[in-house]
Amino acid sequence: MDQFVKSLMEDFGAFGIALLMFLENIFPPIPSEIIMPLAGYQAATGQMSIVSVLVAGTIGSLLGIIPWYFLGYFFGKQRIMALAARWGRWMTMTPKDVDTADGWFRRHGYWAVFLGRLVPTVRTLISVPAGLARMPFALFLAFSAIGTAIWTAGLALAGYLLGQNYELIDAYVGPVSNAVIIGIVALYIYRVVTFKPAPARDDGRA
Template identity: 50%
Template sequence: MKEWILQIMTSLNYVGIGLLMFLENLFPPIPSELIMPLAGFTISQKQMEFFPAIFAGVLGTMLGALPWYYVGKLVGEENIKRLADKYGKWITISRKDIEKADQWFHKHGEKAVFFGRLVPGVRTLISLPAGISNMKLIPFLIYSTIGTTIWVSLLTFAGYKLGEHYELVDEYLAPVSKIVAAILVVALIIWIVRKRTRNQM
């Protein structure tokens, strides 16, 4: 996987970043945790510029998010789950993955699209429940773009700082993503408690 990503990025430059991030959103096994840190390493070697690389990553991600959004909008939740049961193994998406993203969306509302872009395992599929719930396109694009820009920038900067050890980003991100998810859960609980307290007053 790493060699394939490297080959595309070195041969296509910024277009390669955009293409890889587009594919990463369509096929979750392609990891942004390797793509953008590699771009950061390339920047540290003076072969790319920081902001154009981030722009390419964000653009590719947003273009890749739209197909899932419209699949959710046009196909519907139960049909998608049935398709995942039947064909999901080919793109490594299961009914459980869809349900997880759906739970995120219903817990956090439209802001789930923003938060979801920052959590591996959720970020790619969060577009599905947004479409299923008929979230309006403009808010979807705004929340997605903001979350994606933060995510892509952090990964790129980490790769830039780590240099040739950029692969450590992928290695260390798993526990960090769990911490982020835990923080979001705690924040949600606090928000619910405060809301109930205000309603009882």
């Protein structure tokens, strides 16, 4: 799997990184925790600049969360809960997950969008309550961009620093990343198989 990610980056450069980060927000099995360190690692080997990696990762991730914002904006909480209950098996999203993200937003207000982008469990779903609350789109993008840039920069720079010693660690990068991805896919399959959504408390907000 790491070879697939690497080849996509090699073939399409920054666009490949942006595409992967976009898909990461739509379909969970290839997470940013794998994509961005590998992109940073490749930047360290001279295949692209670290700046292009950071910009592409941030833009791709932002594009991936916009549909979730408009899902909340146009659908309303009741229909999103029903969607999660029916199709959440494949998205690994339960009504309770929606409630958790909504609770984050209620507690922290607009800052929840920034903070949520730094927390793996709510990174994507925090966009839904932002849409539900009709948070101004420009403000949503601004807060999301700051949080996303910090998240992607941290991951990419970790890979970049490791890449400075790529001759020493190159033999380990493939097996380790494959093991991580296999574990993530296994967890995804487990969640699909054992998915049993419990109805979440609904405050009646449409």
